[in-house]
Amino acid sequence: MRCAPSTGAALVLCAATAGLLGAAAASRGEGRPGAPELRVPRAGPDAKYASWDEVNVIAHGLLQLGHGLREHVERTRDQVSDIYSRLQARDPACEDPLRRARHSPEGTPLESPDESPVDLASKGTESHLEPKEEAQQKTELQQLERNDGSIRGAAWRAVHSLQTQLLAQNNRIEELSQKVAQQQQHLEKQNLKIQTLQSKLRGLAPLPLGPLVKKNTPKMARHIRPVPNSSDKPKLPQDCHQLFLGGERQSGLFQIQPQGSSPFLVNCKMTSEGGWTVIQRRLNGSVDFHQPWEAYKSGFGDPNGEFWLGLEKVHHITGDRGSRLAVQLLDWEGNAQSVQIPFHLGGEDTAYSLKLTGPVAGELGPATEDGLSLPFSTWDRDHDLRTDMNCAKNLSGGWWFSTCGHSNLNGKYFHSLPRQRHQRKQGIFWKTWRGRYYPLQATTMLIQPTEAATS
Numbered sequence: 116m117r118c119a120p121s122t123g124a125a126l127v128l129c130a131a132t133a134g135l136l137g138a139a140a141a142s143r144g145e146g147r148p149g150a151p152e153l154r155v156p157r158a159g160p161d162a163k164y165a166s167w168d169e170v171n172v173i174a175h176g177l178l179q180l181g182h183g184l185r186e187h188v189e190r191t192r193d194q195v196s197d198i199y200s201r202l203q204a205r206d207p208a209c210e211d212p213l214r215r216a217r218h219s220p221e222g223t224p225l226e227s228p229d230e231s232p233v234d235l236a237s238k239g240t241e242s243h244l245e246p247k248e249e250a251q252q253k254t255e256l257q258q259l260e261r262n263d264g265s266i267r268g269a270a271w272r273a274v275h276s277l278q279t280q281l282l283a284q285n286n287r288i289e290e291l292s293q294k295v296a297q298q299q300q301h302l303e304k305q306n307l308k309i310q311t312l313q314s315k316l317r318g319l320a321p322l323p324l325g326p327l328v329k330k331n332t333p334k335m336a337r338h339i340r341p342v343p344n345s346s347d348k349p350k351l352p353q354d355c356h357q358l359f360l361g362g363e364r365q366s367g368l369f370q371i372q373p374q375g376s377s378p379f380l381v382n383c384k385m386t387s388e389g390g391w392t393v394i395q396r397r398l399n400g401s402v403d404f405h406q407p408w409e410a411y412k413s414g415f416g417d418p419n420g421e422f423w424l425g426l427e428k429v430h431h432i433t434g435d436r437g438s439r440l441a442v443q444l445l446d447w448e449g450n451a452q453s454v455q456i457p458f459h460l461g462g463e464d465t466a467y468s469l470k471l472t473g474p475v476a477g478e479l480g481p482a483t484e485d486g487l488s489l490p491f492s493t494w495d496r497d498h499d500l501r502t503d504m505n506c507a508k509n510l511s512g513g514w515w516f517s518t519c520g521h522s523n524l525n526g527k528y529f530h531s532l533p534r535q536r537h538q539r540k541q542g543i544f545w546k547t548w549r550g551r552y553y554p555l556q557a558t559t560m561l562i563q564p565t566e567a568a569t570s
Contacts, residue, residue, distance in 0.1 A: 181292035355383035359390030373431040395560035400528030437565035466490035489515035
């Protein structure tokens with residue numbers, strides 16, 4: 116059976132086609148005087164080049180425009196397919212003219228391949244009319260077929276033209292989207308180059324205060340004191356004791372530059388024994404000390420509050436010369452104790468191993484086993500002497516753990532004594548003072564060259 120849509124169906128098809136053409140024109144901004152346009156932000160009158168943010172906004176706007184046009188094309192295509200589905204539901208013999216056009220030779224008119232109304236009228240039945248009436252009816256049927264074919268062909272040609280335009284528009288949108296994406300990638304590469312150049316320029320600027328300086332840089336800058344030196348290009352001291360020998364007597368934040376290291380900021384404590392470099396301080400739990408290896412290597416925290424200076428910096432300060440470590444402890448009753456330990460700190464190739472090099476000064480005694488070289492451990496780098504557990508994971512923080520039970524000044528900070536024993540063992544403790552399960556309130560660790568004790 117051929118597709119023979121009625122005059123009403125043809126009018127519905129034409130109206131739908133006209134509506135789709137109108138929607139396509141509206142998407143291009145035709146017939147809408149108030150259609151929005153893409154506005155490019157302009158730089159100020161004195162600017163020669165657009166800023167990165169402005170170019171980035173334009174690029175993202177073009178991408179969004181391309182995606183919007185593509186979505187519109189897809190919606191329009193779906194609407195055309197829906198029209199075909201409705202026509203086929205009305206008359207199952209209707210066929211997609213685009214599919215027929217692809218399979219028919221060029222120049223073949225778009226018409227139904229089925230039989231004509233005249234064939235249907237004459238097939239399977241015999242005429243019982245007079246010859247004159249039969250000829251007249253045949254003529255009317257032929258005229259009806261021509262009219263229906265003309266209407267149907269015009270509608271199919273309109274829909275075919277619309278789909279051709281939509282496909283072409285979709286291809287143009289794809290090309291535009293690819294070009295915009297390429298430009299976006301180019302802009303991102305240029306931005307990376309600009310950032311690299313800016314980093315190099317910052318490297319030529321005056322030295323920063325150091326990696327520990329964060330949002331409170333202006334406040335910390337007020338504590339920095341100039342290093343006395345009469346030369347035009349002053350040389351930075353290697354540690355706080357060298358600063359003390361140069362005449363400085365006030366504690367505070369200073370720039371130092373140990374041999375083989377770049378300058379960095381330290382907190383110096385000046386005493387009658389000379390200058391001490393503070394490498395660790397715990398006092399209120401404001402900084403999380405359960406950090407990975409890289410954080411303990413480079414340092415973290417606020418040098419005016421709680422902080423860890425960094426294993427690599429401490430290694431540069433001590434070097435191969437003799438040094439001593441002062442440990443100051445405070446419990447929750449206000450009692451204080453201290454101990455001084457002569458030591459040597461290895462480099463990263465030894466996991467920053469700490470080794471006692473002489474007798475311990477103080478009543479506490481060392482919280483390590485004598486004669487051992489203890490590597491530093493964190494939860495992600497297990498170097499402790501226990502084979503059945505990771506002390507940093509089982510306790511907290513990073514430390515020279517030995518067998519987990521002697522000391523840990525980088526443990527979890529408790530504002531009050533926990534009731535549970537398994538919680539207390541994760542705190543800050545020094546076994547030879549207040550025991551294994553007493554979390555301390557405050558600690559400070561300082562270093563100084565051994566020569567300072569004899570000078």
